Amino acid sequence: MVDIKPLFGLGGVLIAAMTSEFNDQVTAIALIDVRGALGISHDPGTWIQSLYVWAEIVGMAISPWLAMTFTLRRWTLFAIALCGASGVLIPFCPNVEAIYALRLLQGLAGGLIIPLLMTTAFRVLTPNIRLYGLAVYALTATFTPALAATVTALWTDIVDWRIVFFQPIPLCSLAGVLVWYCLHQDQPKYERFRMFDWRGLLLLVIGTGALSTMLYQGDRLDWFNSRLICVLALVSALAIPLLLANEWFHPLPLLKLQMLGRRNFAYAALGLFLFSIISQSGSAVPLQYLQEVQGYRPLQSNLITLEIAALQLVMLPAMALLLDYKQVDSRMVSLAGLGLILASCIGSSFLTVYWNRDQFYLWQLLQAIGQPMVIMPLLLMSTNTVTGPAEGPFASALINTSRAMAEAASAWSLELINRWRNALHSSRVVDEIGQDRWRVIQGNGVLPQYPAPLTPGGRPRVPGSLEAFGHAVQQQVVILSTSDTFLILGALSVFLMLVVMTLPVRTMPPRIHFATR
Template sequence: MTLRPLIGLLGVLVAALNAEFNELVMSTALTDVRGALGISHDPGLWIESVYASGLAFGMALAPWLAVTFTLRRFTLFTVWFTCAVTLAIPFVPDLPMMLGLRALQGLGGGFTIPLLMTTALRVLAPPIRLYGLAAYALTATFSPNVSSSIAAFWTDLVDWRFVFLEALPLGAVASVLVSYGLPQDPPRLERLRQFDWRGALLLAVGAGSLTTLMYHGDHQDWFNSDEVRILAMLCVIAFPLLAVNEWYHPLPLLKLQMLKRRNFAYGVVGLFLFLVVSLSASLVPQTYLASIQGYRALQGHWITLLIALGQFLMLPAVAVLLDREWADARAVTLCGLTLIVTACLGSALVDASWNREQFYVWQSLQMIGQPMVVLPLLMIATNAVQGPAEGPFASALINTTRSLAAPVGTCILELIDRFRGGLHSERLVDQLGQMRFRPELAHGFLPGNAVPISPDGTGAGAVRIAQAVKTQADVLTAADTFLILSSFGLLLALLVLLLPVRTYPPRILFAKH
């Protein structure tokens, strides 16, 4: 195998990471962006939801379009398209234009990220395929955790506009590497006559409705809102029709028949669950430090940077381990899940005194455990792909399902905060009410040197107690969140025990055929 295709793969990796940063860094820096543009919280939700809708739609279409217009041409198009849209966002004059550009940015990101798996399955020979999958795994383990550091650097030390302007140098590097490395294939424009228009329309309606529902459902009070009921009805109608259409279409966007293979089905569902569980290592600790300790991104990013940098050591190490014939990918996955669930349970011991130092030991377990889950998962799933022709279909299914993990995970966190946070607040207030605001009994709620309050509950002490109740409720909610996310880890472990069958590293498996 020559070096040139590997250079092309590196270019696609840079492009995919750039697309990931466009999403994740923007989400981390959203408060600063809203403030700079004069956008309040509720309209700001649309900035994330329209991106997620475009992302899901783009991920389903990208592999099909890459085969039709050639991998090299389509990759270059997606890089330039994403950079152009991203660079325009800081200069928008109003919210509607911002939302339009964010939807296009999500579409560009959705076009780009699946191309990494498509390219890896095409250009990597079996002896080194595991290491290419390790490069793809960076988008699941490295990107979410390093985004906080990037956002902290730009927003706190430079300027919020650089959250978007960073796309230019990465896009330029990706373009050069892709132009040189990827092969020049002839386009297959005859495929356009068989384009799955019904599937694309149903996917746009279903994915757009679901992502919007996940981001706005809690804000709209769920099924007490007519908008939520309409979105839910669209999901219920669109997804079954999409499944029927894709099953019988001669050239579908999503080849659902591949889900009949146990190992591939495990890869699709397992990656979704893994990305939900990974919120316990990225979003939840950051949210706790911001809300309880008042951390800015620049102060709290170290705990996720630990996981991000550790991937450059752990992913190659796990690839070397999996490349041994005696290593069972399922056993490696279970070991990784044990570490992740232990990290969640340890983080659930959180109290109001925790700072980032208390998270380091649990984040270290996440750093080791995450690559031990995601890389075996990718190997198990891609080993079930039968030939290069199925590579784009595999990429479409895996990445489309993956794109829904962030909206669903965000919705889960909001539901936990809504129900568990509300329950804890009510119980704490009820306990204070039973104490009749006697300072000597309420002292346990007050941080530091408590300010006494008058019998009628007025004065500075009342403010201190209100703040303490909110702090304790937030801490208890964070602990519950870690426990609930650990249950998703256990669910994934159960899936590992029941669904996939033993497989071998690509260099051994494909040598036998």
């Protein structure tokens, strides 16, 4: 008879992981409302998300090691308690410095929790049902980020912005009860502290903190024209190579880099990093367009990402069922999924000023089908390389640290694309308008007064007022830059397709793979 009690424990860890994702994603989407309610201006407000991501990266790297030392059950309960307690105090903070401190703790808690989901899955799931456990983990990569916009709309536009920070209380309480009663209590291994990688921890905090802060704050501070960005770049360039060297030679490292020598595991680390950036085309980019061009609030725009979230509840189990057949090559499934994401990016790149929420539904449908077709084979190929329970935490640390770094890289890439393409398109649009005006003057010697900012073909017109003129130019620049963003993310999809065709090797379903070992 199968013991289902540990499965409820896994469910508790899943709830905690989804809660930590909501702490990240929902706060990021609701940041304008939160800043306004707390009286925080734009520049200080950028640190709210920047500090969260820094602490999250550190937490993801160290959590599996500490879980092996303190026991999985105790460490998970500590992380859940920290997740719940750190957020509830933010609306009552007397100053912005206190908010920064609590966001650091929130990010650390989120980083501690998410790797524990994969670690728990390795422990409680037998090979016969492991694929369905991977589908549970994949919910945090596809379902939760897509659902975040809907949750944000519910809290900020219908209930109260404070619920953004109060929402962990009931979820963490339920998660804690399930973990407390359903996960087995091991014996702690405090003797591991005799070999604790203190140097690695110090380099991790300094190196990843400098790198993530540079990526988040670089565009605002004008990159290398800022002394702070120059110092952060130098620190990260020194600390991260030293961290990698230290982890390679340390007898009990936080990150077991030797596992990257396995082709499928190396693909998983690189693939999850790229996939996390590409998936922005299904969430952040459409929402940003609808907000800046059409003036949508989260309540009006959330349905396009809710479509992705809802389909994950069907697609992820379906992918687990499909990949459980030995005739199915997981690499081919990944290629098909990336093809759908590529088609979504190309289709979305044809957006115009007339696009609203309705025009995104078809392309979001392709995203909703394609994302689980990529993430599930990726998780299958990576977990099949883990030879025993002892390697599970090390695998979880590497995979999730790569995922956390992708969040900082995503913010950087979107800011870089916007700045680069905005400058280009702004110059071109203004130049084209100037040429149109000059041609009119040469033709009849008078300046026209246009009733609309754009022609039916989408070309910019010369508005009758300076305010309308500036609005028309800015609107067209955002449209063109958003189109370019979709195309660049599509190019990343093509690159990942090339990686899938060259790096990983074929693997069997876990029930077959581990039966032959």
